[in-house]
Amino acid sequence: MEITRPEDAELPLRERKKLQAMRRIQIEALDLVEQRGYEEVTVEDIAAAADVSPSSVYRYFGTKENVIIWDEYDPPLLAGLADHLGSLPPLEAGRLTMRTLTSRFSSDLEHSLRRARLIFGVPELEKAGRENLATMHDAVTAILATTSGRPPGDLAVRVIAIAMVGALQASIETWVEGNGKRSLQDVMDEAFDVLANGLDL
Secondary structure (H helix, E strand, O other), X not given: OOOOOHHHHHOOHHHHHHHHHHHHHHHHHHHHHHHHOHHHOOHHHHXXXXXXXXXXXXXXXXXXXXXXXXXXXXXXXXXXXXXXXXXXXXXXXXXXXXXXXXXXXXXXXXXXXXXXXXXXXXXXXXXXXHHHHHHHHHHHHHHHXXXXXXXXXXXXXXXXXXXXXXXXXXXXXXXXXXXXXXXXXXXXXXXXXXXXXXXXX
């Protein structure tokens, strides 16, 4: 099964094929884990279902956890944030980035919901998810520091980075708890409203 999107055409052929292979492997992994349970699925099982070698799975993802944790939308999220921070205050830049991303990939939200359910429901994946969140926080901190001209250790940079990543995390958790019935974009808008309104309950 090959999963392609219009924006793939903008990528070099090698990157396009890699991305398509990673999508295919992840979808097969989600199917297997949902059917059997995370502990009962091996990398070899995933590789066989996706018609690739186990070494390919390790080469693309590194670990079994990362097959599920991998989110192809992280790079465009960070790139969009960096772009918008060039002309907007942090909260407006974050809100616009999330609106653009959720609109662009609206047809793939069911896939994201499947992933998130597993990440929050499987201890090994939840731990890997927290590590991934820490990596996201570091990336947002670096972007804020670069665009503001302040050092990464600046208190304002640290607080804003934590607030933005926290809003993203809380939005996804709330969306999953509601079984995706509310629009993810609406939930994220509400989260950024909380920040914009001065954390007032």
